[in-house]
Amino acid sequence: MSKTVHLKVNGRSHDVSVEPGTRLLYVLRDNLGLHGPKFGCGLSQCGSCTVHLDGEAVRSCILPVEAAEGHAVTTLEGLGTVDRPSPLQQAFIDEQAVQCGYCINGMIMTADALLKKNPHPTRDEIKQALDGNLCRCGTHMRIVRAIERVAKAGVPA
């Protein structure tokens, strides 16, 4: 039996009717029409589904939707838009730090959470923070450079 779950996503409240236990990823994508978080593995191994829960980077592919109730969910769409990108999104554009771009949601959401805790991470700290995020195209060098741009500029992510 489906039940109503109250979610707060990117500052907006939603009541969604879903089956208990449905993973947050499918609710965000299929019920709320958000495309930032992606299905990559469903196993919490690759990071492409990353969203923020109260500012913490979490893997939405394994998170039951009920666990997000009462917390602020932020997706990639919540950081900025093409017209008004966040400084970190702008840094990814400036560095052209994308090949296919499927993993980029996870890279930006993970780096954004890092930068909010540690605004000036070292290169090693950036690599460590992203070590659980997989990129298959091999865009790693540029992704690190993009995050370093923001880390060095000292602007909020």
Added chain:
Amino acid sequence: MNTRRRDIIVPSELSDLGASRRAFLKTSGGLVLGFSLLGPAAAMAAMRELPLDTSVTAMKGSGAFAAVDPAKLNAWIAIHPDNTATLFTGKVEQGNGAPNALLQIAADELDFPYEHFYLVMGSTTETVDQGPSYGSMAVRYAGPQIQHAAAAGRQVLLDMASKHFGVPVDKLTAAAGIITVAGAAGKSITYGELVGGKRLDVTIGASGETFGMKVAPNAKLKDPSKYTVIGKSVLRKDIPGKTTGEFTFMQDVKVPGMLHGRVVRPYGIESQLLSVDETGLKDIPGFVRIVREKNFLGVLAETEWGAIQAAQRLGSKLHRKGPDDGLAKWSDWNGLAATDEVWDAVRKAPGKPESVAKHGDVDTALKSAAHTLKATYLTPFETHGSIGPECAIADVSKDKAIVWGGTQMPHQAQRDLAELLGFPVDKVEVRWVEAAGQYGRNGLEHVMADAAIMSRAAGRPVRVQWMRWDSHGWDPKEPAIVQELEGALDAQGNVTAWRHHMWVPTLSDTRLLPSELIGKPVGKQNLGSAAIGYEYTFENAEVSSHNASRVGVITAWMRAPGQFETTFAMEAFIDELAAAAKQDPLEFRLKYLKQPRTIGILKAAAKHYGWQPRVAFSAGKQSARMARGRGIAWVNRDDSLAATIADVEVDQQTGEIRVVRVVVAHDNGLVISPDGMRNQIEGNIIQSMSRTLHEEITFDHAHVTSRDWTGYPILRFHEIPDSIEMVLVNNSPEFMSTGGGEPSTCPTAAVISNAVYDAVGVRLRQRPFRPERVKAALAKA
């Protein structure tokens, strides 16, 4: 002609077919907006912009989804009233930016601003079949086609302006989308005003097909010295939306009324489906039905989560205990070569011989040599491992079908799907939407067939996305390859004999897996091929291949198919000979090369790196735990050359290899976007490092056992080099643009193997170079 920003997920469009689809578009003309109003966000929307009816008039034939006629200008280019333009190409984006380079070529030749020029790619009723987007061939082959079409377009616009102003063409200049009358201040008109919303329904001519097609043969091309966009590092159009979630991937497309589908693959590769207990699925909310056709099994549900749960109950899960684990029961099939047996299976597979080179008398030279060497190189099965598992949507009705997919060959997919469904080709439309990066033929064609089979059964649109284990377990693999090499040196250290024999299973088995499962195979089963460019000038040499059929699982091309492996063996073995001859590995190679461009890239790489001649591992074992070495290798992949030099560190306690610095000299002629090229080279290097150090598909006797990122690890951030440095050689218009998507993958495994030898005196001849394998080799040394 009306113009509007077309979004792929406009629902009422997606639910319609053919003429009614266009009728809908006509009623939606209110979406016409100038770019200046939209700002940067327009880039995203306009990527999918489509002028009304362009495809209709450019069509050949009368079927529902007829092909586009390449002889018409409007098959390639549309100019919109707001002075924006659209380029139509059958080439598709796979993450490498090649279509963006095509747009640069068109912008330059049409004298139209790149910023206001957008791309429509791949869809079979909107674009010309320019051949699949594979083999680093987009810019080389589609580039001249588009360049000629754009040049013809420029001429057409000048002719129109000549009539408009009543002055001869030679009094007109075209620049940045505006035509101006020379010497008449203020007398100018934009392309958009000139065209006035009409289609460019002008015959420009075309002959031949796909890669060999010649378009607008009489078009006069621009003098390369006047290029303003070609050769510039422009910003890629797709990137902003990919950083904000506004970009629509194939995985994001939704169609009204669609069901969510998941596949349930056989337990063993050739297991037969014995029974399915559907009653055990009825309590799953949203469950609709199963689709069973011979050995094809899938589930359909109203929700994605419902489909995932139903598939799991039937047996689709990461850890499956046996052919009975789940409500679907499969026969117990155990005919597969397990991981350690695959190379034997490759050697024994039926096939045909191929000779690549045969000079002198190798056997006699081996017998009389002062010193001989022999080595076997083994490389494993690999998966493309797209981060986004394969996804497609199909809407199959009684006599026609629309299939949304991210395939690298939409026009071939159209033909294959037509065969699968038993429809004429023009009753199938493939609407191409970019998927996650693919690096060759992954499962994107197969999942389109999955969706088509399930939509046909359900009579509703069906979206199928593979689970991670479907992708790792069943995407077409790069095959395992066996190579044996033999060489001889005389007393002075000259090479007197060279023999390289390889066993290569098929690299192009295009059978669609779902078509095999339903017992109606579609696609070709070709043999393997000697994927090698042999260029050394050894007096006595034999290079040959046993081109085999399928070995165990479907194998098809993956980035530099076969040549990543053959370059590994050839360039590591020549290093073995150089070490045995006590010569510097670069100087040793140069003694046996004569092509100026090959010598050029090796020297360019060496110069940038700061190469000092010395014999590899000449200083002997290093006392520090982290031993450091350098390696070199090169390739000619389809006329594009890459030479790579790298420094590596080997942890002598753990066997871990870290690549510290990489220098790549690259000669693919004129580079359209240097930053795009750099992005590709970085990607090639990182991905080929990953393949070299980590990647191997494992098997038991039934199926693939490495079905996730734990079983099939890839490179992580902590392993990336400190720098990847690029030197472009012959980057100028007198050198034809050849491919950049693959060449710099090829040398990497040899470079790392050679650098490890230089560091610790151990030869790694079997990929991957995982720490345990390196440690074992160190212990034996």
